[in-house]
Amino acid sequence: MIEYDELENKMVLKLVYYGPALSGKTTNLLRLYDLLDSEGKGDLTVLDTKDDRTIFFDLLPFFLVAPSGLKIKLKVFTVPGQVKHDATRKAVLQRADGVVFIADSQLSEETNNFESFRNLEENLRFVGLDIEKVPLVVQFNKRDLNNIVAEADIKKTWGPTGVPVFMASAVEGGGIVETFEKLAGLTYSSIDKRYHLSEKHGLDENTFVRTLTGRTRLHGQ
Amino acid sequence: MDNEYIIGSDVKLKDVLREADAMQLLQNAAKAGASYGAVEDAEGEILCHFGPSPDGHVFNIKKPFYLEGEIAGYVVIKGDGANGPVLKAVGEAAYDALNIVLKSNHRSLLATETHRTVINRSYEELLQTCNMLKESEIKYRDLAENLERQVSRRNEELKQAHAKLLHQEKIVSIGQLAAGIAHEINNPLGYILSNINTLKQYSAKMKEMLAFFRDTLSKTEVSDADREAANRKWLQYKLDHVLSDVDDLIRESIGGAERVKKIVSDLRGFSHIDETHKADADINAEIDRTLSVLAHEIPGDAGVVRDYRPLPPFTCDPAGICQAFFNIILNSLQTGKEGLKLVIETRCVDDHIIILFSDNGPGIPEKIINRIFDPFFTTKEVGKGTGMGLNVTHEIVTSYGGTVNVESRAGEGATFIITLPVNTKQKPQIKKEE
Ligand SMILES: Nc1ncnc2c1ncn2[C@@H]1O[C@H](COP(=O)(O)OP(=O)(O)O)[C@@H](O)[C@H]1O
Ligand SMILES: [Mg+2]
Numbered sequence: 060m061i062e063y064d065e066l067e068n069k070m071v072l073k074l075v076y077y078g079p080a081l082s083g084k085t086t087n088l089l090r091l092y093d094l095l096d097s098e099g100k101g102d103l104t105v106l107d108t109k110d111d112r113t114i115f116f117d118l119l120p121f122f123l124v125a126p127s128g129l130k131i132k133l134k135v136f137t138v139p140g141q142v143k144h145d146a147t148r149k150a151v152l153q154r155a156d157g158v159v160f161i162a163d164s165q166l167s168e169e170t171n172n173f174e175s176f177r178n179l180e181e182n183l184r185f186v187g188l189d190i191e192k193v194p195l196v197v198q199f200n201k202r203d204l205n206n207i208v209a210e211a212d213i214k215k216t217w218g219p220t221g222v223p224v225f226m227a228s229a230v231e232g233g234g235i236v237e238t239f240e241k242l243a244g245l246t247y248s249s250i251d252k253r254y255h256l257s258e259k260h261g262l263d264e265n266t267f268v269r270t271l272t273g274r275t276r277l278h279g280q
Numbered sequence: 281m282d283n284e285y286i287i288g289s290d291v292k293l294k295d296v297l298r299e300a301d302a303m304q305l306l307q308n309a310a311k312a313g314a315s316y317g318a319v320e321d322a323e324g325e326i327l328c329h330f331g332p333s334p335d336g337h338v339f340n341i342k343k344p345f346y347l348e349g350e351i352a353g354y355v356v357i358k359g360d361g362a363n364g365p366v367l368k369a370v371g372e373a374a375y376d377a378l379n380i381v382l383k384s385n386h387r388s389l390l391a392t393e394t395h396r397t398v399i400n401r402s403y404e405e406l407l408q409t410c411n412m413l414k415e416s417e418i419k420y421r422d423l424a425e426n427l428e429r430q431v432s433r434r435n436e437e438l439k440q441a442h443a444k445l446l447h448q449e450k451i452v453s454i455g456q457l458a459a460g461i462a463h464e465i466n467n468p469l470g471y472i473l474s475n476i477n478t479l480k481q482y483s484a485k486m487k488e489m490l491a492f493f494r495d496t497l498s499k500t501e502v503s504d505a506d507r508e509a510a511n512r513k514w515l516q517y518k519l520d521h522v523l524s525d526v527d528d529l530i531r532e533s534i535g536g537a538e539r540v541k542k543i544v545s546d547l548r549g550f551s552h553i554d555e556t557h558k559a560d561a562d563i564n565a566e567i568d569r570t571l572s573v574l575a576h577e578i579p580g581d582a583g584v585v586r587d588y589r590p591l592p593p594f595t596c597d598p599a600g601i602c603q604a605f606f607n608i609i610l611n612s613l614q615t616g617k618e619g620l621k622l623v624i625e626t627r628c629v630d631d632h633i634i635i636l637f638s639d640n641g642p643g644i645p646e647k648i649i650n651r652i653f654d655p656f657f658t659t660k661e662v663g664k665g666t667g668m669g670l671n672v673t674h675e676i677v678t679s680y681g682g683t684v685n686v687e688s689r690a691g692e693g694a695t696f697i698i699t700l701p702v703n704t705k706q707k708p709q710i711k712k713e714e
Binding site: 061062064069071073099100101102104106116118120121122130132134136146147150151153154 | 286287288289290346347348349350383386387390391394397398
């Protein structure tokens with residue numbers, strides 16, 4: 060959690076889209092921005108300054124108010140995937156409440172996925188987050204391409220970990236909202252545990268997710 | 281909190297909207313005839329405004345603007361009904377302009393804050409790494425210093441142990457010497473003592489005899505009976521034998537005493553008790569001295585051949601150099617070889633004195649030959665050898681810039697070769713107990 064201001068009765072949450080370069084993190088956010096039609100959806104800020112690549116990331120903020128009056132801001136970030144931007148990744152990852160790992164389905168990208176995931180583990184540890192506890196969703200993007208890892212193989216690899224995995228095609232839009240919904244749901248649960256969103260603020264998971272997406276959930280919990 | 285900016289920290293309107301910028305936007309509305317214009321934040325607090333804000337204005341717009349999906353504030357424009365449409369258009373324009381300003385300021389704020397964070401973070405990481413390095417460096421330096429200290433302590437201990445061993449070795453050789461020399465001295469002392477005892481008895485008889493003669497001769501007339509009595513006495517005291525024995529006893533005793541005197545003087549020479557400092561030594565003479573104190577160790581069937589050539593004087597501590605020879609010679613004698621033959625040759629070649637000690641003993645097996653100069657190395661049974669003898673020799677010889685080597689094969693005797701450079705008067709002398 061970025062901050063919780065009791066005086067202002069406001070909490071600011073952070074979700075991070077992590078993954079190797081060009082795996083489709085920004086596309087995910089762009090698609091989300093297009094696909095979601097919620098009241099609290101803010102402007103999408105794409106920070107892609109050509110001359111200073113160290114601050115290459117995107118931000119899609121959401122804002123909602125719980126029945127109790129608790130203001131919740133949810134900021135969804137992407138990180139720069141290039142290896143050299145590790146400092147930015149660490150900075151963005153700091154105090155994250157949930158992480159989506161966007162993997163590139165192409166067979167040629169397996170090593171990059173692996174390296175990037177290891178980097179995620181490392182950086183989570185660096186910023187003091189426990190990978191076992193941080194809400195985590197994996198998305199295998201680019202399912203529409205050829206020469207991709209078979210879904211069965213993915214399931215076999217990730218099944219035992221218990222981490223939810225989604226197949227997506229960011230360009231076409233498939234799987235994008237589902238991924239986001241899942242992460243939002245998981246994040247809600249972990250925040251609820253500590254801040255009693257439902258008990259104290261009258262905000263249940265479904266409402267939370269639906270308010271963010273502006274639609275009825277595609278997948279149940 | 282100031283320097284700990286978390287990416288995503290919530291942005292306040294004041295952070296992204298400068299009063300001057302907002303004012304400029306409102307100015308257009310004023311020009312268009314609005315009587316009041318203001319930018320308020322979400323709580324309704326006025327950020328900037330112009331004109332009084334009377335109620336009851338016919339035209340009155342209040343439009344919220346958003347930041348990150350959340351209402352950040354309002355643009356408020358008030359005016360006469362007459363100007364309505366114009367004001368509405370101006371209000372929209374101001375609103376749009378405000379949004380653009382907000383967005384771009386928000387972006388650049390995000391960019392600069394992130395940049396700062398990343399740079400700071402990298403800097404902090406650097407600092408952290410640097411500190412870690414420093415710490416580990418300190419640790420290593422400590423460790424190194426500690427190590428150094430430990431090493432030098434160990435060295436000190438070793439040195440002391442070594443010095444102790446050298447001392448022991450000396451004591452051992454002195455002990456070995458003492459045993460032989462005690463015997464050597466005891467022998468003559470024994471018969472000198474017994475001779476003196478005999479001489480004491482002899483002298484008692486002679487005293488009686490002489491007293492009898494003096495008494496008898498003091499009479500006016502010496503009778504035949506007196507002569508008879510004197511004769512009897514002479515025979516009774518076996519004075520013929522006594523007189524003939526006395527000379528032998530005295531000669532023997534003097535000889536014995538002289539041997540003792542010689543032994544003592546040899547010892548003195550060997551130990552160089554009188555010369556504690558460096559002296560110009562004749563190496564040949566020093567070898568002789570060494571041999572003479574070892575004389576009793578040399579078995580009857582053994583032969584020592586001295587093949588000396590004249591040598592230039594060698595500046596050294598003679599006691600030390602004798603010790604070096606002593607250890608080599610003693611080893612040969614200790615091989616227990618029957619019919620041992622030890623040949624000692626000295627030569628001077630160029631600026632070097634060369635001394636060879638060759639024996640026909642058992643020789644030294646190849647697999648130990650490299651170790652015999654090592655401290656503690658011995659093949660002798662416990663108590664017999666300290667393993668320090670050749671090490672001491674090596675130390676002494678190298679302290680004069682010389683060398684000691686061995687040539688030997690199992691079963692073929694051993695030759696120890698010492699070379700000493702003649703012109704190294706100022707070579708520091710080490711290892712001797714100061
Ligand atoms: N003349 C020699 N002939 C055969 N072996 C020798 C001779 N001199 C020395 N050695 C070998 O070298 C070893 C080391 O000698 P040294 O240092 O004097 O120690 P130590 O006499 O106490 O054993 C001896 O134990 C012996 O094995
Ligand atoms: Mg010896």
